Amino acid sequence: MNTAQEKRSQMLSLVEKWRGSGQTQQEFCSFHGIKLHTLSYWIGVSKEEKSPSGFIEVLPKNNAIQKIEVIYPNGVKVNAGVDLALVSKLIHLY
Template sequence: MKKVAQMRQVVQQWKESGLTQKAYCEKIGVKRTTFANWVARSRENAGVGFIAVKPQVKPISESIEVIYPNGVRLKINASHIPVLSELIRLA
């Protein structure tokens, strides 16, 4: 087992033990400062990774059309309002 995996396993066992860090360190024979470092490192790495997110947005089928005074027409799906906003700013 890799050292990092062992560290995480020891920290998880401590959490499940209900003991204080000091008592747990005495029980397993690890210096308190070393163990505190392991706990901090396990917290830093707890949120590493990606979670798939699927938007809960229903597609809009309506179209929006903008007609400029010079005759230029922009027709865009209403679900692309941010794109339309950018196009209007560019004109």
């Protein structure tokens, strides 16, 4: 493993330790001697890894789709009604 991969692995491991610690980010950083913005950055990176495309699957309740809203990772929202072809085009635009 190269140095960048080792650092990434260490930081993601710290994120998991923070999540299980019950401490605030500030408390955790003070205890481990790291900067708060560094931990915050790696928390964001770990979230991206769990959803690499930026999209998450949402299933309708009772198989009744009333409207579909696509929310891009940058916050832009597009209402697509129930037109699945339009939803597909919107996803592929990203």
